[in-house]
Amino acid sequence: MYIKNSKDFKAGLLFIIFGTGAAFSARLYSIGTTAKMGPGYFPFLLGLILTILGILITLKSLSREKEIKKKIPLRIRPMISVLSSIVLFGLLLYPLGMVLSSFILVVISSMGSDEFNMKIALLNALFLILGILIIFVYFLQFQIPILPSFLRGRI
Amino acid sequence: MKTWNKRCFPMTIVLVFILFLMGVLPGMAQEIKGPIRIIVPYAPGGSSDIIGRLIADKLKDILGQPAIVENKPGAGGRIGAEYAKNQPPDGSSMLVMNPALFVVSPLVYSKLGYDPDLDFTPVSQVQVYHFVLSVPATSPIKDVKGLMDWIKKNPKQANFGSPAAGSLPHFFGLMIGKYAGVEMVHVSYNGSGPLITALMGGHIPMGVDTYDAQSRYHPEKIRILATAGTSRKHPDIPTFKEMGYEIEGVGWNGIVVPSKTPKPIVDQLSQALVKIMKIPDVRQKLEQMGAEATGTTAEEFAKIIKQDRERWGPIIKASGFKAD
Amino acid sequence: MGMDLLSNLALGFQTIISPQNLLYCFLGALIGTLIGVLPGIGPVQTIAILLPTTFALPPVSGLIMLAGIYYGAQYGGSTTSILVNVPGEASSVVTCLDGYQMALQGRAGAALTVSALGSFVAGCFATFLIALLAVPLSELAFRFGPAEYFSLMVFGLVGSIVFASGSPLKAIGMILLGLLLGMVGTDVTSGVQRFSFGIPELADGLGFVPLAMGLFGISEIVKSLERREKREIIKSRLSGFWLKKKDIKEVTPAVARGTFIGSFLGILPGGGAILSSFISYMVEKKVSRNPESFGKGNICGVASPESANNAGAQTSFIPLLTLGIPSNVIMAMMAGAMMIHGIQPGPRVISSNPDLFWGVIASMWVGNFMLVILNLPLIGIWVKLLSVPYRILYPAILLFCCIGIYSINNNVFDIWLTALLGFLGYLFVKLECEPAPLILGFVLGPLMEENLRRGMLISRGDPSIFFTRPLSLAFLIMAFILLIVIAVPAIRKKREEAFREEA
Known part of the structure; x- marks a missing residue:
């Protein structure tokens, strides 16, 4: 398995980090019920979906082929x-x-x-x-x- | 080395002396040296800002010092309050204060950047605004008694709107529910504007806000059932008290100064504010806004704060409301 | 009605035509334009700072000037978006997408001209609409309960996928990220502070200006600096301010659509005006014959949102003037300006202060006219600004941003936040994630959550309110159709690719 599209791979990772971070910290606030949603309900759900999406994007960026990399020097x-x-x-x-x-x-x-x-x-x-x-x-x-x-x- | 000493020693002494004066003099000062800054912990255009500007305008005539308003908005006023407590305690800085900052915040925040009692000294309460309860004009509810009956009969629809979660109107609504013996559901809005719109559109059965926020609207769209002050705010609208309900709710704006401000200065400011709030032009402007000029002494203001804590404290605690 | 309107308008023009009011109208438009052009400084700070000054003026003059600043700043804001990709507020984010691309292609003049003219046409129409129908239109706001707002926001969010010119999956990720960033701060429904980490400055949420500045302005500057080659923007191709015949033909229906959408959405308090430029862009991209040219300098992608934005700015006065309900921060400050003069904003203004009501309305038209007169000649100067060497231009942009951001709350925290978001924006550029969907999620997210939870609270947990109320249902159906329209071509393309590979 190789990373075919490293940009997508990293973007997926970024989404996973943000998603899990949000979902975990949302647990600090009360989740509530669907009828009476607490402040944690929405962020928890969003964090979860974002994590799943991030995983999806990361998986899609993998392939059996190697990425043809254009070397761009990083300028900091x-x-x-x-x-x-x-x-x-x-x-x-x-x-x-x-x-x-x-x-x-x-x-x-x-x-x-x-x-x-x-x-x-x-x-x-x-x-x-x-x-x-x-x-x-x-x-x-x-x-x-x-x-x-x-x-x-x-x- | 010697010349260095010769030249520098006197200079050091002078410097130390100047520093000493700079440190000590402000504390000793018994009169206010301008310019005076009135710190408004909200953006320009709101009721705190307007009262701040009205006061600044008159203060400069009475004290003979230039007075300006400094807006320090953010975090519902808490940033401005935290900023104000660190200002020099010499009468040159004061803060426009209200119950949300002085009464509610200490109860609902586990971490607050200021202590209302330790960091500030009350100077004068300058205005009060009465809370009101209103229903959409299309509502079958015609008066407070009808409302209480309706709440008891329809506990499933008994929702009330307030302009913000954790605001005094929010707790005032809970107070009414307690009176009716029904736990009403609180629906909070993002300010008075959206609340009024929802009320006019009939999306919620009743709303609680201040008189000044609701009185300006079309009587064809909104019916104010009662005001919650000790006396009538409008000749045609009764108070809860006179209808036989022991429900009272008023909000206010007051002026406080950093706590180390010397007593004579506090008194001087307080006297000036009492005078200002008696000026007909000021009273009339506030009246037009739906508020009421008061202008109390520092002692009266301290008493009001104490009473408000006793009134709202138990309700706020019982609601279990926590902001952080 | 007709006679009434005429006599009312006559009263309005009588008011505005006085030398003093004309002067303040002009001053407002001028200050607004100049302030709007400076990156990072928008109408909110300017009006907040100049508000006290207007207290000394007669109320009509004061309001006319503030209104002038408001729409003047909107004009100016588009200029900055087009020239340097720095949006001053939510509505100009959309202008950045195609406007900046046009500027890179040497068509900054055309973009600025179409933005000015489109705004003028929209402004005239919206003013006329206000004069004719302000009172009945204000009733529209009452039809919008939590269910309707929620469904409208869903529609907007589904539509925001359209903004992606790259991978739709990443665009959805960015929308979700924007939704999450929008959750920072005090939760309207419960009053609890979320993701604020005990920092009081975060209690009001992330500021829009730091976010837009970080994700667009700063990351754009860093990106430009990284491209070693000098940014010899278009010095050679300064010509072509004026629109070609072909452009005019293309743009006219876009302006009309934008005007219509903006006028309608501007009336809704709470988020309507913000949506107007986004939705009009979405519509433009969908009706266009070559949607793939959007985001790459399509002139309709500038014309329509700019018209919508200005029309919406105009009609957002309706709730304030007819009901006394301020629909956004700026309108709230205007309400304050009225109150300090002892005028209660509300339905009584029309009868108690007809000169003020109709004077402000007439001033909108006059102000828009002045803006066109002011801006068309200025376009030449703005375009020339692009020939200023970049090494001089970008520190200036940064400095204005920092000062502008500081002055929103008189707080340095927002400056640090901008740097942090700038870094995030830089990451997004590197990872080819587009910031526009994120911004839309950020703006709409809190409104969507708030109304969903409010709706569920009021109905005591019965979700049927979202489907039984006709307006709400209509928005949901539209969102669903849009979703299919977006998804089907993508799926078909995939299948074709698969077929080709097999073959």
Whole structure:
């Protein structure tokens, strides 16, 4: 037995994980009866169906033939830089304020591109922050911390 | 090394002194330094938000400090309450509070991010809204007595709708069922709008909500049987009390501050709120919304909270309702 | 009736034509468009933030401006969906499917034009419908009890398989996954918090914007960055904003269908308006002569849902204006805006504040007109935006997303959630699982569960209510037919393949 379609195989596994996870944690809530369904009823059922479907998809992806694999090199840098820039922005927004954390977001996310250029990234950040200060802070008065916390005072 | 000491020692002293002042002064302050933030734990446009804005608008005239509303929505108000408890206790931050957060949540959550008694000090109850019980206009039920008879005769159809599971109207409905001696089935909706629609369409036999949420609808579509306050909310609609039923239910909005706020500041705020809730323009606006301005002192508010716990506590516990 | 309508409309236009109201209408449309174009920032945050400002205005002007922001943002949102594949709200998810493909093929201008014109036509029709039939139409909402809603959602979910252009099995898996993700948060029926792991920020469920942003926007950005080649989008083919004769012929019936579906579904409080763009897309794909071109840049796949979406946005005012029932978050905020001025939203508004009622209705038409005037020239600018180097464009998208997502609840938790969902979206891309069915499951799932359980509670466990009520039965039958229509060609194809192999 070989995996003929590795994408389907993995997708099936993903569904099985989510399905069993949901079904198991749904047991934490009362299942109830069909007449008076508890909060666990629906998720339990859905988790069960998803698991079965996942198994089906996984089985279908197996075959006696081998998969003809196109080797695509996995490139991890774009994903890491984009996701970490978002997480960092969330972490730093309160302590550092919008201005500094936006700088960090723009610079780090820009690193994900093959055409990364520090000067352009910095200029881009400067320009964007100015725009945000004018549109969101001045005109729309978003409630967002702007300066680092030690400069902000209480508010 | 020496020069380093010479230059830095005085600076360190100054720095320590400044830090000391920063840490101590706010605690010593006996007057409110603006800007004042009224934290509304819901999105703009709701009744808490509107009362918050009405108060902010008047507060700045009375205290001479700018006052703004800060919306901190999420988790039915619990996120805003948790946020408010950590604000500086100097009168510059207050929270718009209601029984769901102060009375119900502590009973139904095993893990709550704030303690209503330890984290907050009551300042003033500012408005109340009466609960009502209504039926579709096509319903054969004409009054409260008819309703009680109907419930007893048709226990299989005795469902009532409320705007949310675990809301005070939910427990208020259970209270009515208890009075009729029938365990009514609670059907919860996702807010007042869907509840009213279902009621108007006749999909449920009766609904419990606040007066302000139901009074605006067509009398041709909905019949309000009774309001649950101590006095009539509408000249033509009786209260449960006067019909001979000991059923009372009101919700409210009140203002609380973080618990370490000094007493003089609490009193000052409370006096300001009492004054604000007497302003005719404010009273009229709330009246138009179907609510009622109160404006109590801090002590009265604390008493109301205590009474509400005594009233709702047993019903909530008996219902077995748990949110987490 | 005819005379009445004329005099009422005259009153409405008299109200809107005052310089002040015209200004606020324009301001609303402009702010809405600009805000809508920014990725991650939609009408919900904008209206929430600008709501207090309108309290200072006279009520008519305030409502006209808010309404302008609402449909302006809808226009703007489609622009972002088409240009960069970032949907701002549920209805523009559908626009992404074919709109973005058109943009990749160098037809962004045509997609934007058809979206603007389709929306305008739909908006005009829906406004006319409101003026003529608002009160009787509002009665329609009452016919929908739990059984009807449940069956409608079943129909929608069965239909969402149509969105899959790849494996239908995986699409069903994604729908189920979406249903499960929709369960996160406070359960409406019992008040219990599910899958929230004690995190209060999850008590209200996963936000739609973080989900859409993660599954569409972020995964698209990562995907684009991975393709080493520069994204020289269509610089060479900027021409062709205008629709060709062939396009117009193709698109007209699609716009009409979308308008009709949107106008009807928009009236239903609770989920109707969300369904409108999905269902119209479904219908388009089913009536089309070459359904396989959907998802690959079919212009009808943009025209019809965009029209439906705008018509639905317009008619969702009906329950608010005639009954005082807000059918979605935005309408709830509008109700708040009315209340702070001491106007009780409800059936009495027509008689007590006729200038407000008819003024807002007339402003919808005027606003839609302004939007077309505003947007058609802007299309050139938007398309040019695509020639901005990608390394400058995508950090900007990310930054706007983060700020927009933060401002929904003024909470950084949603930003982290977006990153997590972005990772999930990336996995889906790698595994060739399509996110659109997941989104539909996410939106419809809670409504379906809620109404199923409510129906069973009310009937005390008797499932016959779903089959004995005529409207409900009709939806179920339609769902069944749709299921057969979807299944039969797939089965036949399978058999043909099997035959061929044997031969």
